[in-house]
Amino acid sequence: MPHDTPAHKRILIKLSGEALMGDDAFGINQAVIGRIVGEIAEVARMGVQVAVVIGGGNIFRGMAGGAVGMDRATADYMGMLATVMNALALADAMNKTGLTARVMSAISIDQVVEPYVRPKALQYLEEGKAVVFAAGTGNPFFTTDTAAALRGAEIGAELVLKATKVDGVYSADPRKDAQATRYARLSFDEAMTKNLGIMDATAFALCRDQKLPIKVFSIFKPGALKAVVMGADEGTLVHV
Template structure:
């Protein structure tokens, strides 16, 4: 039996790149969709918050010196592009998904409406939240924490390219150890960068656990929702 009934999956835009410099790697997104489909078929309700770094990275040169709010709105639109690509890949895999955006773009995606999102989840659809919170200066990490609390998710699953939270940077320190579990207070005292400060504080205040794991590892999402020792659990 799955350990969770409703989860919020935070996917970074970079996770969609595969080995490419920017953009979307089709083989990578299809593999992720296959894993999401497998977990959804187990009866787990899945909502996804997606970043836009993979697309915005390709525009980084042109964004140099740009007003921060303008750059953030461009980043929000990049998340909508990623959400549509993910929805399309799910459609081809036979998975029904809905994109809801914090920015109004009604001809392309639904606006974010909490009761509608929860109804989609109850009907077994995947819900993809795009455009972050709809406000500049807030990251998609914060959007993940906010949407997770709003829809009553049991946990935020932060998908990265690293298989958990380490005592030090594992790329620089071969002796760095992975934490299986760690409390919010411990992570703060040890200055471990789990999520941005706003998102982290919201999860702690709402007693929303966070699981950090590697989306690159095949089968990691299923192992996590089954409650196996995968990634790092950050808890109250």
């Protein structure tokens, strides 16, 4: 395989809302979102089809006090709306870089974003557009990790990329243990036995059952996303 040929044609990136905050307490840091979008646009220009599932923790964090004591389902629907706001911001930044993006929501907000329809999402990806999936699965009690696993399986992604603040999965917290070592590869069974908490149990089981590998990497490390799609030893690969 030529060194400039991507190892993966279609990927799904699971991006937490907190990744958009930078050093802010909550909300969206424009410098951070611009840097992340720059990394995504670079791999898209290489011909990689990119889908993103975005979380909403950065927006919802600003409302956390008001959510105390709230019914769980109601709070989860509020969280879904937060993901829609993040998805709109992400798509706007993508469009400004020249990468055409479409936001698709699991809940109906027709005046703002189009509903998620699998054939339409596949069409956008084939056309070279980035697709940002918002509102999780559209159901309370399910995390955006589960939405990433579900959408990844539905669109036939070759890899789910869990974008984090650390450059992989470690034997211990590297911020607290200088002896912690990064795993280059793990099987799903090994990750479960070691209780590494890579994704929530539902998402993890779905990826395992669908034989959909997960790559954990740092979205803040320059060039890391490109290295992952090129098949380099970057981050941690979790596989069957």
